[in-house]
Amino acid sequence: MSSLPHNIPLLYVLVRAFNRDKQAFLIGNNYLKLTVNEVVLILGLPNRGLDFTFVRLPCIDLTHKDLIEEINNLVVEDWSPTLESRRLDSLIIYLVNVFFFPLKGMKIPASLHKIDCLSTFVMYNWPKTIHHFLL
Known part of the structure; x- marks a missing residue:
């Protein structure tokens, strides 16, 4: 993984967009909740x-x-x-x-x-x- 280019500024934006109370990411004006089912879809x-x-x-x-x-x-x-x-x-x-x-x-x-x-x-x-x- 270390050989893959990392987009550090994008990672910081994603981390800052996370709302702990809602357990979701604020993307634009909408909250996007990451559930177990999304993890299932991503990883298979x-x-x-x-x-x-x-x-x-x-x-x-x-x-x-x-x-x-x-x-x-x-x-x-x-x-x-x-x-x-x-x-x-x-x-x-x-x-x-x-x-x-x-x-x-x-x-x-x-x-x-x-x-x-x-x-x-x-x-x-x-x-x-x-x-x-x-x-």
Whole structure:
């Protein structure tokens, strides 16, 4: 994501347009409410599953860079089911942290580190959790 150009002034305008009381963005003269269904449409994730309690603190010692190194270290010539499982687990943790819940300092909340495999990932209602995180 860092290689993509960011429109920082536009981000500031969007953040300033958010009305906390109405839980909506003021666009022109209208309030635009961001709901879980909009998150579903944007990300294409199913709106079902268990509620995930996202807690920003405490953070673990891992950073995004550490996760990338871990994924790179798992690339070897020999294939094994265990290695593939570890590679997939690391990739899931990385994607959840980087794309869904980016935090300052690229820190990883301990609550997200329990998402350690695909079967755990699909149990939760991610659109609802992401909606809560954004608001």
